[in-house]
Every structure is written in C-alpha cells, then in structure tokens.
Amino acid sequence: MRQSSHTYVYCLIGLIALLGLVALALRSHLAIGKAEPTSQTSLQIALGKELFNDAQLSADGSVRCASCHIPDKAYTDGQRVAVGVHGRTGTRNTPSLATVEASGDNTFFWDGRRTALEQAVLDPLTNPVEMGLHNQAELIEKIQANAAYRNAFVQAFPDSKSSITPDKIASALVAYVRSLKSPESAYDRYALQGDHTALSPQAQLGLAIFKGKGRCAECHLLQSSPATLTDHAYHRTGVGLDAVNQNLPALTQSIIDRSLHGAAIGDRVATHADEAQLGRFNVTQDPADIGLFRTPSLRGVASTAPYMHDGSVATLDDAIDREVYYRSLQAGYPLSLSVEERRDLKAFLQAL
Ligand code: HEC
Ligand code: HEC
Structure with missing residues (x-):
C-alpha cells in the first residue's frame, strides 16, 4: 500500500515535469516564430549601420554619414556648417539624428523639404557638398560591386527580388536611424x-x-x-x-526661377548660402515663409x-x-x- 502510493506520487511528479518540458518547448518554438520579424529588422539595422559608416559611398572615398553625424556628438559634427567631399562646405548646421525617432519627426531638414525619412536618408549621398555621388545609379553600382553587401541585402530583404534598389538602401538606413536612441535624460x-x-x-x-x-x-x-x-x-x-535682407527681391526671384526649372531644393540650398537663409520659402515659395x-x-x-x-x-x-x-x-x-x-x-x- 505504502509502496504503491509512492509510485503514484513519483508518476505524478514525472508527469508534471514532462508537461513543464512540453510547455517550455512550445514557448520557445512560439518565441522563435515571433522573433522572426525582429531579427529581420535587426539585419536591416546592421546593414544600415554598415552603409552609414562606409566612406566608399562618397565621391572621393573620404566622407561617410558618420563623418557629419558623429555618435559621440549626439550625431552632430561640432562644426558651424557641414564639411563634405573635397572639403566642400555646405550652408547648414548638421542636426542631431538621435532626436529623429524620439521626437517623432515627420518632416526633415531645417526647411522641412522632405516629408519621408526614406527620402531624407538618400539625399546626402548625391548632394554635391556632402557625399557627392552623381546619381543613385552610381550608388547602386558601388554597393553591387561589394560581395559582402550583396549577401547582406539578400539576408535583410529575403522576401523580395535579389536586386539592390534605392528603396532597400533607404529602408536599411531608415531602420538604422530609427534605432538610434536618444538617451534617457x-x-x-x-x-x-x-x-x-x-x-x-x-x-x-x-x-x-x-x-x-x-x-x-x-x-x-x-x-x-x-x-x-x-x-x-x-x-x-x-x-x-539680417545678412540677406538688402537682397531679398533678387533672392526670392532666383528661388522661384530655380523651382520652375525643377532643380533639387536640397542641392541648391546646400550650395547657395544666401538662398538657404530664406528657409521654408525655398520649399513653398510663399512670401509668408521667408x-x-x-x-x-x-x-x-x-x-x-x-x-x-x-x-x-x-x-x-x-x-x-x-x-x-x-x-x-x-x-x-x-x-x-x-x-x-x-x-x-x-x-x-x-x-x-
Ligand atoms: C516661436 C517658437 C519658439 C520659441 C517661443 C522658442 N524657440 Fe527656440 N527655436 C525655435 C526655432 C524655429 C529655432 C531654430 C531657429 C534657426 O535655426 O534659425 C530654435 C532654436 C533654439 C535653440 C538652438 C537649437 C539647435 O539645435 O540649434 C535653442 C537652444 C533654443 N531654441 C532655446 C530656446 C529657449 C531657451 C527659448 C525660451 C527663451 C526658446 N527657444 C523659445 C523656435 C522657438
Ligand atoms: C557633409 C556632412 C553630412 C553628411 C556626410 C551626411 N549628412 Fe545628414 N545632414 C547634414 C546636414 C548639414 C543636414 C541638414 C541639412 C538641411 O537642413 O538643409 C543633415 C540632415 C540629415 C537628416 C535630417 C534630420 C532632421 O532632423 O531634419 C537626416 C535623416 C540625415 N541627415 C541622414 C544622413 C544620412 C543617412 C547620411 C549618409 C547617407 C548623411 N545624413 C550624411 C550633414 C551631413
């Protein structure tokens, strides 16, 4: 009698342990299932970080995103205005990227000329005074030539066709920029x-x-x-x-002319210091926005x-x-x- 009740208790303990193991196995299985999108995001973040730190993506091989958005300086550069390829200076102070996600920004650049971060992250690559590439085709060519990148793109974007596109480059850079946390203050x-x-x-x-x-x-x-x-x-x-007040009529006129010719606002603003001072007017051409x-x-x-x-x-x-x-x-x-x-x-x- 005593013997059989012991056996019964052991069996019960055994059964509970077994159930526990099954539950654990199920949980970790589910967790793996759930973790998939997260790990995909982390692959995109990692790829974005590579791109962000790659000077080969600039015209003279000397400038990378992190040259101006320096992690130790809250992703700014400590310079009055940004310095890009061939030592060329722009017209604007480099903003922090650590605030983009934390402050829920939905417009980008000092004049808000971009409303999608996907566009904003590609602009510097072809800006003549930032990374200076001729066009996005040149960008794709540089990335395509690198076997490690080809592999990383397939891993980070497994569901789509294997080609490297501006959209995917933008997605990876955006994933990285959005992952930058502004530290708890x-x-x-x-x-x-x-x-x-x-x-x-x-x-x-x-x-x-x-x-x-x-x-x-x-x-x-x-x-x-x-x-x-x-x-x-x-x-x-x-x-x-104050510096441009005297010259306002001529400046506003040249901004309007330029916009009629369809020139990229960002490239123009970065190369014409006086026009850049007119701020939002460059985007809207509304005199109220000067x-x-x-x-x-x-x-x-x-x-x-x-x-x-x-x-x-x-x-x-x-x-x-x-x-x-x-x-x-x-x-x-x-x-x-x-x-x-x-x-x-x-x-x-x-x-x-
Ligand atoms: C009417 C809106 C408005 C108010 C009120 C305002 N600010 Fe600002 N602040 C701005 C704008 C717009 C800029 C950017 C101006 C520029 O770059 O030309 C700015 C820029 C700044 C900057 C520089 C930030 C940088 O990254 O370059 C500091 C610091 C600042 N403000 C502090 C203050 C303080 C302190 C007060 C209160 C005394 C204040 N602001 C009131 C709109 C405002
Ligand atoms: C030569 C210096 C320089 C380089 C290189 C550079 N940036 Fe910037 N970045 C700037 C400056 C200056 C601005 C502000 C321009 C403006 O407002 O007209 C800016 C603005 C931005 C913004 C908008 C932030 C906001 O709050 O409005 C994003 C996003 C950004 N850069 C991402 C990047 C990425 C991604 C790269 C690399 C592909 C890069 N930058 C390379 C200087 C640089």
Whole structure:
C-alpha cells in the first residue's frame, strides 16, 4: 500500500515535469516564430549601420554619414556648417539624428523639404557638398560591386527580388536611424518617473522659466512623454536674415526661377548660402515663409553646439541670449531675464 502510493506520487511528479518540458518547448518554438520579424529588422539595422559608416559611398572615398553625424556628438559634427567631399562646405548646421525617432519627426531638414525619412536618408549621398555621388545609379553600382553587401541585402530583404534598389538602401538606413536612441535624460527621469532628485534645484527653477515667463515651451513642447521639445512647426527667429535682407527681391526671384526649372531644393540650398537663409520659402515659395525654420528638438542640446540652422551661434549661452532677445521682439514686450535666470535656464537645458 505504502509502496504503491509512492509510485503514484513519483508518476505524478514525472508527469508534471514532462508537461513543464512540453510547455517550455512550445514557448520557445512560439518565441522563435515571433522573433522572426525582429531579427529581420535587426539585419536591416546592421546593414544600415554598415552603409552609414562606409566612406566608399562618397565621391572621393573620404566622407561617410558618420563623418557629419558623429555618435559621440549626439550625431552632430561640432562644426558651424557641414564639411563634405573635397572639403566642400555646405550652408547648414548638421542636426542631431538621435532626436529623429524620439521626437517623432515627420518632416526633415531645417526647411522641412522632405516629408519621408526614406527620402531624407538618400539625399546626402548625391548632394554635391556632402557625399557627392552623381546619381543613385552610381550608388547602386558601388554597393553591387561589394560581395559582402550583396549577401547582406539578400539576408535583410529575403522576401523580395535579389536586386539592390534605392528603396532597400533607404529602408536599411531608415531602420538604422530609427534605432538610434536618444538617451534617457535627467528631465525624462524627472517627468516620466517622478524622480524629483533628477533635476537640481537650479534646473527646476529653469524649468519654471522655460514653461512660464520664458515661453520656450510654446514651441519646444513638453507635453508628450517623453517630451519632443519641438512643435514640428516653422518659425522666424531672424537668425541669418539680417545678412540677406538688402537682397531679398533678387533672392526670392532666383528661388522661384530655380523651382520652375525643377532643380533639387536640397542641392541648391546646400550650395547657395544666401538662398538657404530664406528657409521654408525655398520649399513653398510663399512670401509668408521667408526666413522660417523648423523648430529643432532640444533633446541633448548641450552636446550639439554650435546652434541654429546656419551654426552661427557658438555656445548654449549665446543661443539662450539669442532666443530671449528674439522672443521678446516677437511677443512685442520685453522679456528680460536676469543673469541668474539665464543660468537656471541653461541648467535646465543641460538636463534635456
Ligand atoms: C557633409 C556632412 C553630412 C553628411 C556626410 C551626411 N549628412 Fe545628414 N545632414 C547634414 C546636414 C548639414 C543636414 C541638414 C541639412 C538641411 O537642413 O538643409 C543633415 C540632415 C540629415 C537628416 C535630417 C534630420 C532632421 O532632423 O531634419 C537626416 C535623416 C540625415 N541627415 C541622414 C544622413 C544620412 C543617412 C547620411 C549618409 C547617407 C548623411 N545624413 C550624411 C550633414 C551631413
Ligand atoms: C516661436 C517658437 C519658439 C520659441 C517661443 C522658442 N524657440 Fe527656440 N527655436 C525655435 C526655432 C524655429 C529655432 C531654430 C531657429 C534657426 O535655426 O534659425 C530654435 C532654436 C533654439 C535653440 C538652438 C537649437 C539647435 O539645435 O540649434 C535653442 C537652444 C533654443 N531654441 C532655446 C530656446 C529657449 C531657451 C527659448 C525660451 C527663451 C526658446 N527657444 C523659445 C523656435 C522657438
């Protein structure tokens, strides 16, 4: 009797163990099934990263995406304006790519001339002062010539035909750019996790100014979680406009003529500094848009100097002074911040 009840208990334990194993096996089987799209995405991200770091994709073999979007500088380059192939300089300051996904950007470049990231990632390759390739055919040729790439494209895009196309190159670059995480900031910890020690008392005073008297949060929005710090809209700050004000009629006319001839906006803007200062007008040709630029996200702003679309503002202190000055001009009332208040504001910006 005792013997048989023992056997019974052992059998039961055995059965439970067996069921456990079956469940485990099933789970891992399901997990493999589920993991497939993820691993495909990771192959595309890995391929995108290769392309992003490949100087062979430029006209003189010296410039890669990461030459200007440097990981250690929040994917900016620390230069006033970008320097591309043959040492040619552009007209605009390199924006951070770490903010693209985090701030939910849906328009790209300082003037918003692209509405799809898939287009924006291909433009630099053929821009004459960035990577300088003649056209996308030359790009495909370079990639096609590399056996490792041919293999990587088949792996990353197994469902489609084996040819390498601009669409697939764009998809891989987009997968990589979207994978760039803007690191969790002190302000994120403060706002999202309610960690009130994450912001110093000074930065908390700065936050109050940012939302209140400074009115910064009207454009650099704090609402969503995490905060986008942009309104995805266009505003006139006056930066750079003084220099071209005298020449406006001629400049607007040449932009209109150029658009009638169908020239690529990006190539033109990167090679004509004075036209570039007209901002959104280059895209819309609407006089109301002269000098309007997209509000940049301020995530990680302490590491993205110099500032503004033309990189004309060297330090964060100068950027704050500039914004305070222009905001009061626009609001039509003097916004005066004391030296201490500006320091508080800076402490807050450093926590973003
Ligand atoms: C020579 C420097 C340089 C190189 C090389 C370069 N970029 Fe950029 N990138 C810039 C500049 C400058 C801008 C802003 C241009 C403008 O707004 O007119 C920019 C803007 C962008 C944007 C739009 C970001 C935003 O927030 O609007 C994306 C995306 C981007 N680059 C991706 C890439 C990729 C992908 C590559 C490689 C294929 C690349 N860049 C190569 C300098 C560079
Ligand atoms: C009316 C909308 C608006 C308001 C209000 C505003 N900004 Fe901005 N901010 C912008 C735009 C647009 C730019 C880009 C201007 C350019 O490049 O010409 C910008 C640029 C900046 C930059 C430079 C970012 C970079 O990456 O180059 C900083 C820093 C900044 N603002 C801080 C502030 C502060 C601090 C306040 C409050 C005192 C403020 N802004 C108020 C729209 C605004």
